[in-house]
Amino acid sequence: MSPYLGKARPRPDAAEKATGRAEYIHDIRRPGMLHAAIRFSEHAHARIKGIDTLKAERIRGVRAVITAQNTPEIRLGFLRDNVALKGEKVRQFRDEVAAVAAIDPDVAAEAAAAIEVEYEPLPALFDPASALDEGAPLVHERDAAGRPLETNLMPVHFRHSSGDITAARSAAAHAVSGEFSTPLIQQSCMGTAGALAEFDPRMNLTIWAKTQIPFLAQRDFNSALSQIGLAGRNTRVIVPALGGGFGTGLDTHCYEYIAILLAWRTGKPVKILYKRDQEFAYLSPRQSSTVRISQGCDAGGRLTFRDVHVTQDNGAYGSWGATYPSVMMIPATSLYRVPNIEFDCELVYTNNTYAQAMRGYGNPELTWALESNLDELAEAAGIDPLEIRRINCNEPGEVTPMGLRVTTCGLRECIEGVGERLGWKNKGGWGAGKKRGVGLASMVHVGGSGRIYRSDASGVILRLDDYGNLYVASGGVDMGQGLHSALQIMAADSVGVDPERVFITQTDTSTCPWDVGTHASRGAFTAGNALLMAAEKMRRQLFEAAIDLYPDLVEQARRSWIRANPDTPPADFDWRASVAPERFQLRNNLLSLRDTPPIPWLEIDLAKLIRAAHFRAGGGEMFTVEAFYDPPSELPDWERGQGNMSACYTYGTQGVEVEVDTDTGDVKIVAMVSVLDVGRVINPQALRGQIVGAIAQGVGYALYEQVITEKGRILNPNFTDYKIPTAVEIDFPLDLEYIETDEPAGPYGAKGIGEPGLTPTAPAIANAIFDAVGVRVRDLPITPERLLAALHARYDDHIPRRAPNAR
Amino acid sequence: MSSYHRPPSVAEALRLKRELPGSSFIAGGTDLLVQMKDRVRQPTALISIRHLSELTRIETDGGARLGAATPLSDLADDSALMTGWPILGEALRDFASVQIRGSATIGGNLCNGSPAADAAPALIVLGARVRIAGLDGERLLPVEQLFEAPGRTRVREEELLVSIELDPPLPSGHGVFLKKMRTAMDVSLASIASLALLRDGRLEEIRLAAGSVAPVPMRLHETEKVLRDRPLTPERIAEARRVARDEVRPITDIRAGADYRRHIVGVFVQRALEATLEKGDR
Numbered sequence A: 001m002s003p004y005l006g007k008a009r010p011r012p013d014a015a016e017k018a019t020g021r022a023e024y025i026h027d028i029r030r031p032g033m034l035h036a037a038i039r040f041s042e043h044a045h046a047r048i049k050g051i052d053t054l055k056a057e058r059i060r061g062v063r064a065v066i067t068a069q070n071t072p073e074i075r076l077g078f079l080r081d082n083v084a085l086k087g088e089k090v091r092q093f094r095d096e097v098a099a100v101a102a103i104d105p106d107v108a109a110e111a112a113a114a115i116e117v118e119y120e121p122l123p124a125l126f127d128p129a130s131a132l133d134e135g136a137p138l139v140h141e142r143d144a145a146g147r148p149l150e151t152n153l154m155p156v157h158f159r160h161s162s163g164d165i166t167a168a169r170s171a172a173a174h175a176v177s178g179e180f181s182t183p184l185i186q187q188s189c190m191g192t193a194g195a196l197a198e199f200d201p202r203m204n205l206t207i208w209a210k211t212q213i214p215f216l217a218q219r220d221f222n223s224a225l226s227q228i229g230l231a232g233r234n235t236r237v238i239v240p241a242l243g244g245g246f247g248t249g250l251d252t253h254c255y256e257y258i259a260i261l262l263a264w265r266t267g268k269p270v271k272i273l274y275k276r277d278q279e280f281a282y283l284s285p286r287q288s289s290t291v292r293i294s295q296g297c298d299a300g301g302r303l304t305f306r307d308v309h310v311t312q313d314n315g316a317y318g319s320w321g322a323t324y325p326s327v328m329m330i331p332a333t334s335l336y337r338v339p340n341i342e343f344d345c346e347l348v349y350t351n352n353t354y355a356q357a358m359r360g361y362g363n364p365e366l367t368w369a370l371e372s373n374l375d376e377l378a379e380a381a382g383i384d385p386l387e388i389r390r391i392n393c394n395e396p397g398e399v400t401p402m403g404l405r406v407t408t409c410g411l412r413e414c415i416e417g418v419g420e421r422l423g424w425k426n427k428g429g430w431g432a433g434k435k436r437g438v439g440l441a442s443m444v445h446v447g448g449s450g451r452i453y454r455s456d457a458s459g460v461i462l463r464l465d466d467y468g469n470l471y472v473a474s475g476g477v478d479m480g481q482g483l484h485s486a487l488q489i490m491a492a493d494s495v496g497v498d499p500e501r502v503f504i505t506q507t508d509t510s511t512c513p514w515d516v517g518t519h520a521s522r523g524a525f526t527a528g529n530a531l532l533m534a535a536e537k538m539r540r541q542l543f544e545a546a547i548d549l550y551p552d553l554v555e556q557a558r559r560s561w562i563r564a565n566p567d568t569p570p571a572d573f574d575w576r577a578s579v580a581p582e583r584f585q586l587r588n589n590l591l592s593l594r595d596t597p598p599i600p601w602l603e604i605d606l607a608k609l610i611r612a613a614h615f616r617a618g619g620g621e622m623f624t625v626e627a628f629y630d631p632p633s634e635l636p637d638w639e640r641g642q643g644n645m646s647a648c649y650t651y652g653t654q655g656v657e658v659e660v661d662t663d664t665g666d667v668k669i670v671a672m673v674s675v676l677d678v679g680r681v682i683n684p685q686a687l688r689g690q691i692v693g694a695i696a697q698g699v700g701y702a703l704y705e706q707v708i709t710e711k712g713r714i715l716n717p718n719f720t721d722y723k724i725p726t727a728v729e730i731d732f733p734l735d736l737e738y739i740e741t742d743e744p745a746g747p748y749g750a751k752g753i754g755e756p757g758l759t760p761t762a763p764a765i766a767n768a769i770f771d772a773v774g775v776r777v778r779d780l781p782i783t784p785e786r787l788l789a790a791l792h793a794r795y796d797d798h799i800p801r802r803a804p805n806a807r
Numbered sequence B: 001m002s003s004y005h006r007p008p009s010v011a012e013a014l015r016l017k018r019e020l021p022g023s024s025f026i027a028g029g030t031d032l033l034v035q036m037k038d039r040v041r042q043p044t045a046l047i048s049i050r051h052l053s054e055l056t057r058i059e060t061d062g063g064a065r066l067g068a069a070t071p072l073s074d075l076a077d078d079s080a081l082m083t084g085w086p087i088l089g090e091a092l093r094d095f096a097s098v099q100i101r102g103s104a105t106i107g108g109n110l111c112n113g114s115p116a117a118d119a120a121p122a123l124i125v126l127g128a129r130v131r132i133a134g135l136d137g138e139r140l141l142p143v144e145q146l147f148e149a150p151g152r153t154r155v156r157e158e159e160l161l162v163s164i165e166l167d168p169p170l171p172s173g174h175g176v177f178l179k180k181m182r183t184a185m186d187v188s189l190a191s192i193a194s195l196a197l198l199r200d201g202r203l204e205e206i207r208l209a210a211g212s213v214a215p216v217p218m219r220l221h222e223t224e225k226v227l228r229d230r231p232l233t234p235e236r237i238a239e240a241r242r243v244a245r246d247e248v249r250p251i252t253d254i255r256a257g258a259d260y261r262r263h264i265v266g267v268f269v270q271r272a273l274e275a276t277l278e279k280g281d282r
């Protein structure tokens, strides 16, 4: 049994953060550093007729003013449809038109405001439907290669089709359909966005970036260096402490390239920081979506078909968020057993703010529709919602229509666990005569990383110093989710050192090995696997060195022991004869042999072995090993919707009891249960943090959060008007349970759990509301105003009044 | 902002205010600093008043006199005040957070002039008056008449609100304060205060006021008329709910629609009156 695994342990960064010592981008300063400010567009769609920077340049303390006219073009984005500074036209309110570097942030802001821009407004598009109308103006007239475009439909294709949906639809005993929507929402990182760019005298770039993809960012920034005439120069990306990522760090951003351009122009380090209102207005939120879904079942409740069409308002440019449908396809094809499936998704350019990824990556959007609609089907078929899920439950060993190979699957235990813990059996009937109700929803997500790039790998370098300290360098990013905690525990356990002797190297492309990025709940899974491979190498090297060195070290230890304890009876154990690589064991920095009599001097401090190896006559050695892990998964064929995207899959179910105030439309969460198949618990304390945080985000998604726009302009760019739940809203009993299915592909059996926690929350709440008052809201968030309108529509002002304790 | 002042007395504060055009008084700063950060207001100088003992005293002897710069948490901790005028305690209970209540002052809440000021409806139904000092003397004004427009009160540029004065509590009056927020720590989207005196099933006195549903916190005179000197019955309550809904003048903004706000005012009036009915004569 491992002494550390599965035991609660504070994260290694916890004390630093709690005492204000952690260095965020906001804290980092460089000698001679300048501050940047950006001038953003004042139109949703307009041609730029002229930019006059003269007034700004004359302001004291201004060091540079840049525009598309006086700097090389830097192209960026998943489809390379975006440029750092816009020259011809603006396509959204937040488009970057000019930027300033100045001696302090106030001067920079003043100068940015003093820039004069002349526009010729163009007709703009604010919803996907009108953007797809015939004759609609084009957001992009040309693609990145200069080819003319004919539509606002983005050139990305994700489809799946299996079985015979038409036949299945007509044969179904029961079928229901509905349209469900989700809003634009803010990732709401506690730490706002920012970057600091600096060139060294050889014109190599160092950038401190709030990123989740340091190595893909290095590639992007190196490509930018080429575009500004610095081909062959390198970028070093350093990731400071991050106050949250939630997907905002999956792309490189215009503001980062602007900082690079200003640093290049001025020869000084340049920092840019977003304030909260700028974070809201100028950083990409989560995509809004509309999902049209129908599902059907036979008389026994077995699902026979599922038909899903998604429309996403992408906004003006493509980010990695445009690959959302890749993950939507997972629940669409593989949550519960469904033989006949259609899935497609259209992503539409509009003049709204462009969207990017957020935790869950399309899965919460799709699960919202799927699990709400499944309750509608259960009602139509007269089957209990829990029962219909049990009937269609996924099983280990199954291959789903998309070709996902299910290894371990604890979904049945999750569903049944929620039922038990929520008291499902005692649940009342349906209808509107009471205010309290219960609901549940499940989820499936990639649990063994999600391959959306040709490499899905993680590297780890382990190094032991002369004193027995273990340094772990991983390319994965800890943005607050606890990756470093998982690495610390796994490193201590797998190498055999005290966790307090494990140090995680700051994420830096110049010292850490390559990693595709921290997304898809993959950090602990992939870096953990790489770490276990490296640990194996490390132990092999240590034990090999020990064959020669251990006998003498024991002899020394024996002598000093006897000096200190002269009365010790002689032990007749021939350790020299017992030495063999497979007999060594290393625990808590102590090296010893297996199956020996309990003789104290047989335990050697690891540091002694390392130093003996270091100073060995005739050539020493060091203990540094690396490993590179790429999970056994496939890059799916997206046009066909086929491929085993992940090495394993995480399942879970949430159940919730709500109380609805039918006078005001308020929804109060009375209790919540989450049962999650996590494979294996590494650190219960960090895991709890992940799930509680995710559920809070899920509750926000369900009930409160929404970026409100009017003709492309964001109206609520602050936490006064953009509501996330406070401690008061999540102050309900939260019962968390884990199913440990011991996933063979996972490090110690663990699966990824970063995103699953928020995925089923919204539909579970909506299903509970339906159970309570017989009304289904299909648009998130379920605000009191919306719910009340739905109640009035359903009951025509004769809403049953409060009936406390009706259950 | 070029200077920050900490005058030794109210008189000196008033003199400084005249001397420094474009300056602002600052009490807890929980409204003003937010506005300054958003550049909605850019005072040339700040004149602090929160340290002035003349402005931070709570006196209760029959009636009450609350120094304008008293932090809300001090008011909530004053047991004589909370026992005599419990509706004030209700209005302060869900007001912001512990941290904000430690800084925010009662005078600042009123002088900021927000239609959502949570202290206003309660003070209006209590019939409170404010004492306003200028360089040439003092005057009294009912809180009900203090608000002019969103962000504007009848405290003039060179005047200081020094205290809030309360009459002795209505014997056996029943006070209720209700507010609707999207989440905790929110600007209310509708609130009501009700002070009722029920005797032998009749409402001998009823005062109702609402916040966030008109350009200023407003008294619900029409609704009161339906109720005053009449027996308090479920039918009467239903009628009051309807009248209140029609009487308020809310707008639609990003926090809520006008219709929803009207609806909530009606629900709250009903709930307040039902609570009074349930409590009964005493």
Ligand SMILES: Cc1cc2nc3c(=O)[nH]c(=O)nc-3n(C[C@H](O)[C@H](O)[C@H](O)COP(=O)(O)OP(=O)(O)OC[C@H]3O[C@@H](n4cnc5c(N)ncnc54)[C@H](O)[C@@H]3O)c2cc1C
Pocket (backbone or CB within 6 Å): B024, B025, B026, B027, B028, B029, B030, B031, B032, B033, B034, B049, B068, B069, B094, B095, B096, B097, B100, B103, B104, B105, B106, B107, B108, B109, B110, B111, B112, B116, B117, B118, B119, B155, B159, B160, B161, B162, B185, B186, B187, B188
């Ligand atoms: C996070 C947060 C939550 C909040 N929640 C609530 C809430 O739930 N309910 C609510 O009603 N408000 C709320 N507020 C608003 C604010 O806290 C209150 O209005 C508070 O009472 C203001 O008092 P203050 O002393 O901080 O005013 P200040 O900010 O110091 O002043 C406000 C204005 O009044 C003027 N002023 C202050 N005192 C005087 C005086 N004696 N004479 C003349 N002029 C004066 C100032 O010049 C300024 O213009 C919240 C604010 C924040 C930041």
